[in-house]
Amino acid sequence: MKKFFTLLVFCAFVFTTKAQLLTENFSYTVGQAITANGWTAHSAAGTNAITVTAPGLSYTGHPGSGVGNAVTMTTSGEDDNRTFTSTNSGSVYFSFLVNLSAVQGGDYFIGVLQNTSIFPVRVYAKTDGAGGFYFGASKGNSTVAYETNARSLNTTYLVVAKYTFNTGTTTDDVVDLWVNPALGGTETTATIPNITGTSLDATSISAIYLRQGSAASAATPQVDAILVGTTWADVTPSGATPSLSISSPLSSFGNVCINTTAGPNSFTISGSNLTNANVNVAALSGYEYATATGGPYTNTLSITQAGGTFTQQVYVRFKPTAVQSYNGNIAVSGGGVSTPVNAAAVGSGVNSAPTVTTGAASAITQTSATAAGSIPDIGCSAITAYGIEYSTTNGFPNGTGTQVAASNLSSGNFSSNLTGLTAGTTYYYKAYATNGGGTGYGTQQQFTTQSLSPALSATTLSGFGNVCINTVAGPNSFTINGTNLTTANVTVGPLSGFTFSTTSGGTYTASLNLTQAGGTFTQQVFVRFNPIAVQSYSGDIPVSGGGATSINVAATGAGVNSTPAVVTGAASSITQTTATAAGTISGTGCTVVTAYGIEYSTTNNFTPGTGTQVASGNLSAGNFSSNLTGLTPSTTYYYRAYATNGGGTGYGSQLSFTTAAPTLSATALSGFGNVCINTTTAANSFTITGVGLTSANVNVGPLAGYSFATTSGGTYAASLSLTQPGGAYSQTIYVKFSPIAVQAYNGNIAVSGGGASTTQVAASGSGVNTMATVVTGGSSNITTQSAVLAGSVSDNGCSAVTVYGIEFSGINGFADGTGTQVVSGNISSGNFNVTLNGLVQGATYYYKAFATNNGGTSYGTQQSFTVLSVANSFAVYPSPADKGGNIRVAKNNVQPGYYGVLFFNSSGQLVYQYNINVQSNYINQLITLPGSMSSGNYRVSLVNNEKVLETKTIQVF
Numbered sequence: 001m002k003k004f005f006t007l008l009v010f011c012a013f014v015f016t017t018k019a020q021l022l023t024e025n026f027s028y029t030v031g032q033a034i035t036a037n038g039w040t041a042h043s044a045a046g047t048n049a050i051t052v053t054a055p056g057l058s059y060t061g062h063p064g065s066g067v068g069n070a071v072t073m074t075t076s077g078e079d080d081n082r083t084f085t086s087t088n089s090g091s092v093y094f095s096f097l098v099n100l101s102a103v104q105g106g107d108y109f110i111g112v113l114q115n116t117s118i119f120p121v122r123v124y125a126k127t128d129g130a131g132g133f134y135f136g137a138s139k140g141n142s143t144v145a146y147e148t149n150a151r152s153l154n155t156t157y158l159v160v161a162k163y164t165f166n167t168g169t170t171t172d173d174v175v176d177l178w179v180n181p182a183l184g185g186t187e188t189t190a191t192i193p194n195i196t197g198t199s200l201d202a203t204s205i206s207a208i209y210l211r212q213g214s215a216a217s218a219a220t221p222q223v224d225a226i227l228v229g230t231t232w233a234d235v236t237p238s239g240a241t242p243s244l245s246i247s248s249p250l251s252s253f254g255n256v257c258i259n260t261t262a263g264p265n266s267f268t269i270s271g272s273n274l275t276n277a278n279v280n281v282a283a284l285s286g287y288e289y290a291t292a293t294g295g296p297y298t299n300t301l302s303i304t305q306a307g308g309t310f311t312q313q314v315y316v317r318f319k320p321t322a323v324q325s326y327n328g329n330i331a332v333s334g335g336g337v338s339t340p341v342n343a344a345a346v347g348s349g350v351n352s353a354p355t356v357t358t359g360a361a362s363a364i365t366q367t368s369a370t371a372a373g374s375i376p377d378i379g380c381s382a383i384t385a386y387g388i389e390y391s392t393t394n395g396f397p398n399g400t401g402t403q404v405a406a407s408n409l410s411s412g413n414f415s416s417n418l419t420g421l422t423a424g425t426t427y428y429y430k431a432y433a434t435n436g437g438g439t440g441y442g443t444q445q446q447f448t449t450q451s452l453s454p455a456l457s458a459t460t461l462s463g464f465g466n467v468c469i470n471t472v473a474g475p476n477s478f479t480i481n482g483t484n485l486t487t488a489n490v491t492v493g494p495l496s497g498f499t500f501s502t503t504s505g506g507t508y509t510a511s512l513n514l515t516q517a518g519g520t521f522t523q524q525v526f527v528r529f530n531p532i533a534v535q536s537y538s539g540d541i542p543v544s545g546g547g548a549t550s551i552n553v554a555a556t557g558a559g560v561n562s563t564p565a566v567v568t569g570a571a572s573s574i575t576q577t578t579a580t581a582a583g584t585i586s587g588t589g590c591t592v593v594t595a596y597g598i599e600y601s602t603t604n605n606f607t608p609g610t611g612t613q614v615a616s617g618n619l620s621a622g623n624f625s626s627n628l629t630g631l632t633p634s635t636t637y638y639y640r641a642y643a644t645n646g647g648g649t650g651y652g653s654q655l656s657f658t659t660a661a662p663t664l665s666a667t668a669l670s671g672f673g674n675v676c677i678n679t680t681t682a683a684n685s686f687t688i689t690g691v692g693l694t695s696a697n698v699n700v701g702p703l704a705g706y707s708f709a710t711t712s713g714g715t716y717a718a719s720l721s722l723t724q725p726g727g728a729y730s731q732t733i734y735v736k737f738s739p740i741a742v743q744a745y746n747g748n749i750a751v752s753g754g755g756a757s758t759t760q761v762a763a764s765g766s767g768v769n770t771m772a773t774v775v776t777g778g779s780s781n782i783t784t785q786s787a788v789l790a791g792s793v794s795d796n797g798c799s800a801v802t803v804y805g806i807e808f809s810g811i812n813g814f815a816d817g818t819g820t821q822v823v824s825g826n827i828s829s830g831n832f833n834v835t836l837n838g839l840v841q842g843a844t845y846y847y848k849a850f851a852t853n854n855g856g857t858s859y860g861t862q863q864s865f866t867v868l869s870v871a872n873s874f875a876v877y878p879s880p881a882d883k884g885g886n887i888r889v890a891k892n893n894v895q896p897g898y899y900g901v902l903f904f905n906s907s908g909q910l911v912y913q914y915n916i917n918v919q920s921n922y923i924n925q926l927i928t929l930p931g932s933m934s935s936g937n938y939r940v941s942l943v944n945n946e947k948v949l950e951t952k953t954i955q956v957f
Contacts, residue, residue, distance in 0.1 A: 142197020373431025
């Protein structure tokens with residue numbers, strides 16, 4: 001079973017809000033045995049019993065500091081334990097305060113146990129040999145791990161230990177030990193981490209024990225404030241007081257319609273020095289809570305938190321169900337805080353009536369009117385009725401007037417038609433609307449119905465605007481309305497420039513005298529405008545009679561003799577010396593157009609009539625154009641369209657254009673690519689085109705590496721200066737590339753002159769000094785010690801090949817130049833070969849063809865071959881052999897050492913012996929026969945220092 005249990009020796013103090021398994025402050029009578037206070041002896045009971053001593057230990061910031069008493073242990077006495085709830089998974093922590101007055105060679109004095117014979121955690125102290133000591137710990141009876149930082153005697157320390165249950169094997173649980181860790185914080189790296197051992201893992205832990213060790217090894221410790229728990233926070237409490245606050249208050253919900261939901265709004269809870277108890281948000285009628293804006297929402301919250309510092313935003317929704325105030329406090333408690341804090345909540349349930357605005361009255365007659373209203377807010381429920389309530393009493397109470405319901409509500413607006421009214425009477429009215437919450441009213445407005453006295457009124461006469469003199473405009477018209485009139489005639493006019501008729505096509509006179517029967521009267525009057533002078537004719541047309549007060553109808557119009565309305569159009573077809581400018585006659589004015597065209601100048605904002613006029617004759621559908629010639633290149637011209645009639649000349653707004661500058665352009669020059677240095681390519685070419693040039697020379701180049709001519713076979717120079725007469729120009733330029741260095745010669749060939757801007761022709765080419773192109777060929781004639789290897793030079797590169805051959809190595813992928821080069825001299829049609837001798841039998845060799853010119857050495861791809869292996873049996877060849885010539889002896893699978901090759905003639909005499917020092921596992925030796933040997937048959941024997949290994953027969957001639 002894999003369990004991990006970390007032992008924390010730390011001074012423990014109990015908060016009732018923590019979840020410790022055990023708290024022991026030794027708050028017992030001094031001198032009493034601890035076995036009288038909940039502890040049990042499990043070894044040497046009654047011998048040198050552990051008793052309560054005073055005072056207890058103190059440790060800054062620890063809540064158990066100075067609380068209760070302590071115990072002091074010596075050596076060779078009773079061992080005691082105190083049980084707690086058994087734990088068999090996760091981690092078990094314990095902490096205590098300890099002060100040692102004497103330390104010896106090292107023994108354990110405190111820990112936790114599974115039972116009285118299995119002690120999973122043991123805490124030690126041993127001398128450092130210099131007046132101080134070290135803390136240590138072990139997992140069970142495994143090797144003790146000690147810290148390297150020496151501690152001082154007679155000093156109080158906080159020690160924390162942790163045992164972790166793991167589940168991988170039966171010996172993989174882990175112990176950790178801390179000395180003086182920070183209180184109230186999070187778990188840090190242990191002083192002695194990851195203590196393991198070969199002792200079996202605990203199956204559970206159920207008690208803390210105190211031990212008095214051997215007289216020769218044990219320390220003299222005073223122990224106080226023991227805490228046991230399952231978390232770091234259980235055994236490392238802080239002395240600070242837990243607190244909660246509302247760091248961000250809850251915004252007011254205001255008035256909210258009943259049976260609806262408002263929000264969420266939110267408030268923020270902040271906590272410090274908290275225990276790990278849940279933080280609770282209590283119920284408040286009408287409100288519900290969540291920790292995320294999207295919910296879920298509940299009437300209460302219980303928020304888990306790890307203790308210490310805490311921040312939580314709480315989202316609140318308001319759901320009133322009754323018309324009342326829901327103001328109150330939301331209580332927040334928990335985390336070890338003794339007194340809850342309150343988040344003030346403000347909101348009211350309402351069932352509001354509609355909000356209504358009273359609008360204006362219109363269409364007022366003697367007996368009727370239309371009154372308007374609007375509903376900007378329907379309130380808390382649907383509108384069931386709306387309209388206008390009116391009365392003749394100023395300030396009448398709501399609901400006491402006459403209600404006229406409406407049914408034309410649109411986008412919140414409505415109106416009611418009020419009828420049966422009394423003439424000449426003032427009426428007071430309010431808009432109203434009703435829903436389930438009641439009836440809402442707008443503010444009071446008023447209107448007065450028309451009286452019964454004679455009255456004349458008239459509609460508006462549309463203005464005539466500007467009208468050419470000696471022409472007639474119209475008719476426009478207005479309508480006279482009379483009420484309660486007498487039978488006296490109604491008269492209209494006069495007003496200079498205007499004539500009147502009662503029908504559109506009737507006779508028009510300077511004034512009208514209209515008979516009518518009295519009472520109600522309506523008459524449409526038609527009006528014409530006939531100006532005879534350039535002036536304004538605006539004035540009032542008098543209308544009177546029928547016993548009513550005279551009224552005036554405004555008439556507007558002016559006599560004009562206007563020039564044409566002209567719009568200057570765009571310029572087009574602009575060259576160095578010409579352009580076409582357009583114009584439009586959008587209105588001919590009061591008389592016929594007699595002339596039109598374009599006027600231009602080089603002066604900006606020139607006065608109309610002071611420029612050069614170019615008349616046009618191509619007017620079509622109001623549009624025309626003029627061709628402007630003799631212009632100066634690169635010059636800005638300002639121009640206006642114009643047109644003339646009997647009223648004068650009209651001009652369009654000024655526009656401008658700029659004549660074209662002289663231009664040079666060129667076609668693309670094909671790239672030269674890679675060219676061997678100190679050579680010259682064939683010519684490529686490009687063509688220069690000029691437009692509107694001056695007579696200045698056109699210049700080409702220079703650009704390093706390139707030369708130019710105007711004919712393919714002409715004289716090439718580093719630059720050209722070409723004479724030309726100006727105007728249009730075209731010339732083909734031939735270009736050769738002559739690199740002298742290995743580099744890029746990319747650049748731009750400048751083409752300038754003729755008054756035009758410089759243009760650039762891109763040139764590209766590179767000087768190269770390429771190496772030869774080499775192909776590695778095949779292998780042939782492979783023996784146990786030699787092979788023939790081939791290669792070829794498919795391209796010499798930029799210079800002649802000076803050396804070629806084969807480079808070989810026993811290393812696969814060997815770097816170029818690191819192998820053994822064998823130079824060849826038999827190249828023919830690019831092909832060559834070399835013979836390799838002295839090769840190792842059975843070995844694999846890797847080789848590449850190579851060739852060198854003054855650009856460097858190039859290599860073919862790597863190939864390989866394997867030398868034939870020597871046969872296991874003794875071999876001698878050739879036979880017959882020539883005396884004074886060479887023979888080869890071979891044998892595989894021999895032991896390193898000294899061997900001899902013995903030659904016996906047919907008489908059995910030894911005539912020659914060749915000795916070999918073999919350092920490998922084979923013999924493959926070339927032997928030169930003495931020239932003095934007689935012709936005949938010979939027995940050749942291979943011997944070592946023990947025996948004849950094998951014998952062969954050969955002939956020698």
